[in-house]
Amino acid sequence: MSWPKRLSKLHYIDFYILIPYLILCIIGILMVYSSSSYQLLDSDLGTASKAIKQTMYFLFSLVCMSVAYRINLSVLRNSKMMYCLLTFTFLSIVALPFIGTSVGGAKRWINLGVLLFQPSELVPLVLVLYLALNLAKNDTLVPFTLKNHKRSLLVSMFFMFFVALQPNIAGASMIFILVSVMFLFSGLSPLFTSIALVGFVVLKRLGTVLLLSIPTDWMPQKFGYLVTRFEVMQNPFIDPTGKGFQTSNAYYAMHNGGFFGLGLGNSIQKKGFLPAADTDFIFAICIEELGLIVALGILFAVFFIVARLFLLAIKSKHLYYSYLYIGCGMLLFLQVAVNVGSLLGYIPMTGLTFPFISYGGSSLLILSITLGIALNARGTEQRETFKKQGGLV
Template sequence: MNQPKRLSKLHYLDFYILTPYFILCIIGILMVYSSSSYHLLDSNLGTASKAIKQTTYFLFSLICMAFVYRINLNVFRKPSIISLLLVLTFLTLVTLPLIGTSVGGAKRWINLGVLLFQPSELVPLILILYVAAHLAKNDRLVPFSFKNHQRSLLICCFFMLLVALQPNIAGASMIFILVSVLFLSSGLSPLFMSLSLLGFVVIKRLGTVLLLSIPTDWMPEKFSYLVTRFEVMQNPFIDPTGKGFQTSNAYYAMHNGGFWGRGLGNSIQKKGYLPAADTDFIFAICIEELGLIFSLGILFLVFFIAARLFLLAIKSKNLYYSYLYIGCGTLICLQVAVNVGSLLGYIPMTGLTFPFISYGGSSLLILSTTLGIALNARGSEIREWDRQRGENV
């Protein structure tokens, strides 16, 4: 019997991931235009200039996603390739003090002309590739132990420390949680997982109490912002015209929106009251203009992508792909949770953007590449199943 014709890899695209991604990016372009137009007009600049840039970033991200989708993922399982990517990332981070660009008082960006690139955003993706390749190197589930994973743990801790010293404590915390989830998924007892979670909560609470109660004169100047952010987290209205200016105005924006919103373009807080309205606090503008109901729909689309990735991880028969799905899904969940959590005052302000919605090419490029890797894994997996079925016919 003739074997069925093998289809192109494009026929195996997972539209449960791709469709929400397109919708979110289109909403993002509209919200970037709306949230930035007043400030641009006040600065005698084109009101659509940032929206046009965001559209350009989106198109470039699509090209990168398509490129990542077409390559063979097994390339990233080779230790030499992963080591090279880690070294390149390290070198990029090291050069920041020399060629870095300061934004908002932090020197974490490199000006590439067409966009400001933040190398620390690349670290989680590289570590996902590295840890997934390490955990699946024998194509079997190896229970976690410090002896088995000593080298990979040291590498992850090194990059975590490197990001924290920028300073970028939020980014380092995200890397810690991301790597922890990947290692936990390799096979740990429920007791160990429960104790780890309890320990993390206790350490966070004790850290907050100590940071706010002991003198902080010994703290280096570039880390002094942590005390202010923890104070604002405890009470956003402690100084509404000073320390709590951003968070309190974000609260006002969400209150103004109510359930149904003031209408697209009708935000009050973007008119000089809420800083970074098109980046860190764009979700507050979404609630103000589009309302709580529509904004919950945006959250649903993001978490739908993450839930789809976790479902694929559970169903996958390829251990390496399963770890990739878990890592990509966790990264998206963390970025949403940190952005919205800081917006609501549950965690200190972090300066982390909302996935696919906030203005900026660096974040959109990295997240699009992340989804490209997940789509590649899914397409490769289905194609392999079809090949096996064809051989069995």
């Protein structure tokens, strides 16, 4: 059997991940144009201005994804580089009160001129890289004990605490679940993890009851939004023109769409009824215009990427790559679950965007880099296998 003398790393791209990603991004640009055009027209701005910006964000994210794919993964496995990433992420979060930009009443963004960067969106990716490095030292499984993973636990709790202080309780909860899954994958007892998750659900329910039944004057003002969001989660129609305005109009949008939708550009709720129609609630506009069937197809594309990453994690012969796959897959899964869950009223509104569809450069950039790293791990693993079989790279 003859082997080619040299194959570019591009030869090993996993199209099962790349193609759904490209499809979702293109749909995202179309939906950003549709969901934002009416408000832009009403403000005497170009109806395509946000869609053009989203296209630029996509192209820039594609370049960053390419860089993440081509970088040598040994750079990310370097302890000094990892501590630099952790330090940069921490300083970005700490600097928010001083240099942050307030959007929607929350000061979680740093204005970089070309885009608004949200440091809390970088935290899960950095923690995935950090935990993968620590949980797979020398590609051998490190049994889960407090002694072995004390530092990893402390770093994770540290970032979780500072994200919650922003305040960003949804982001902190997402980090908690992500870290729990990473540790479970490292050999943590399923019984212990089940007890922790049940405890988390019970605390959430207990917190809901307490927030809605006792006076909250003692609560710091910046955390006051929690009470409102839990009230809305219980029944958004109790105050459809006030506290429940966003969620109730999202329900109307999904009801209007039915199975086949009103047609692209024909949304009613985007015409001043549904705030943040191009960001947090863009999936509701997708259902209204494209219908439930197409919306389920969008969800299928996202979950197909997640399932592919989980499959690669199971099949991988390298422990470090397995942790990268499972971490990147969980990060994407949690963001979709939280966005759709808050849209349907199963959890309080969170402000998390729908991956690859919502308007904004920060989320798209981070998630593109996340998939770039996963593709890198796959490509590197394929090249190593090819080399062992007698090929030259």
